[in-house]
Amino acid sequence: MDNLQIIAHMATPLVAYDDWSPSFDALIEYQLLDRLGLIEPNPTEASIVKNLPILFEQMPIARKMLNGQWYWAVSSPHYIENHQQTSKFRKRWDYQEHHLEWGKKRAKVNGSEGHFKAYDLPRYDREMQTIHWFCIGDADKISELILNVTNLGKKRSQGCGQVHKWEVLPFEHDWHLWRGDKLARPMPVGMIPQPQSINMMNWGWRPPTWLAANKSMCYMPTDNVWRE
Numbered sequence: 280m281d282n283l284q285i286i287a288h289m290a291t292p293l294v295a296y297d298d299w300s301p302s303f304d305a306l307i308e309y310q311l312l313d314r315l316g317l318i319e320p321n322p323t324e325a326s327i328v329k330n331l332p333i334l335f336e337q338m339p340i341a342r343k344m345l346n347g348q349w350y351w352a353v354s355s356p357h358y359i360e361n362h363q364q365t366s367k368f369r370k371r372w373d374y375q376e377h378h379l380e381w382g383k384k385r386a387k388v389n390g391s392e393g394h395f396k397a398y399d400l401p402r403y404d405r406e407m408q409t410i411h412w413f414c415i416g417d418a419d420k421i422s423e424l425i426l427n428v429t430n431l432g433k434k435r436s437q438g439c440g441q442v443h444k445w446e447v448l449p450f451e452h453d454w455h456l457w458r459g460d461k462l463a464r465p466m467p468v469g470m471i472p473q474p475q476s477i478n479m480m481n482w483g484w485r486p487p488t489w490l491a492a493n494k495s496m497c498y499m500p501t502d503n504v505w506r507e
Contacts, residue, residue, distance in 0.1 A: 280341045284450040285412040285421065287431060290443040292364070292404035294433040298504045299465060301431045301440075303412040304340060304351035305486035310424040311337060324490060339420035343456075345470050350485055352455040353414035354463035357503045362406040404439065413454035413463060422447045461502045467495040476501040 285303060295301065312318050315337075317330055335342060341352040410431070414421075425445050432440035454463050462474040465484045482497040483489060 280339075280415050280417055282450045282453050283414050283416050283418055283421070284446075284448045285414060285425075286446040286448065287410045287442045288444040288446070289407055289409065289431075289441070291439055291441040292406045293410070293431060294404055294439045296403060296433070299355045299482070299499065301356060301410075302486060302488065303356070303414065304353045305488065306428065306431075307338065307340060307351075307421065307424055308334060308486050310428065311339075314424070322487070324492065327487065327490060339417040339424065341415035343415075345466075348467070348470060350466075351414075353416070354412050354455050354458070355465065355500050355503045357411040357413070357458075357463075358407040358409060359505045359507065360405050360407055361507050363506075364404045364406075365401050413450060413452075413458070415453060415455055418447045418449070458502070462498055462500045463503065465497040465499050467497050471498065474498050474501075 293301075309318070311334065312330060315333065317333070319326055338351065342349050343352045422445070425447075428445070429442055430438075430440045431442060434440070452458075456463055456466070456471070460475060462471075462476075465480075465482045467484060468479065478499040478501050479496060480499050481494055482499065483493045484495060484497050485493040487493065
């Protein structure tokens with residue numbers, strides 16, 4: 280495997296609620312498991328653990344070890360944010376038809392709270408020309424897996440995060456963990472030397488990031504997003 284730079288050329292703004300998404304290792308894991316027919320809509324911890332040997336064998340990103348812990352050798356996204364705009368989207372009732380089955384209860388709709396309230400939620404649109412990740416991997420296999428990835432980030436169904444073109448390029452440096460003296464990806468406290476710029480957060484540092492076993496108090500990159 281080689282040092283690589285992954286570039287997504289963006290056609291529409293990315294919707295992201297933090298500076299460390301989208302996660303490229305999570306994207307590649309999903310694409311690989313989908314190709315193998317192993318995607319589940321609501322995976323359990325048991326099914327995630329069951330798929331690990333397959334991922335260890337076929338993942339086109341190098342697996343590294345630090346202090347007895349493994350992780351995929353890929354950085355957080357790096358980009359220059361040209362502009363950020365906060366818009367709103369409306370979240371309506373969940374399972375509306377089920378809440379209309381009153382049974383013997385008195386029919387009552389409270390539009391100010393609970394299931395019947397419609398919420399106007401913020402949507403953070405980030406404009407950038409390109410997003411860069413740095414990894415150690417197999418360029419041909421990565422290119423094949425991302426070929427059909429057309430959108431990144433949140434609210435993809437609304438046309439956000441559209442990718443115009445992907446590039447997978449050889450790169451001179453290994454920047455998956457450190458970019459010079461700058462931290463390039465979240466890493467658990469105690470696994471690496473303390474970075475000069477300190478930002479710590481409880482974070483899912485391995486995919487799937489929602490899994491409690493993959494969360495830890497981490498040092499977070501503070502130099503991966505530049506704002507004009």
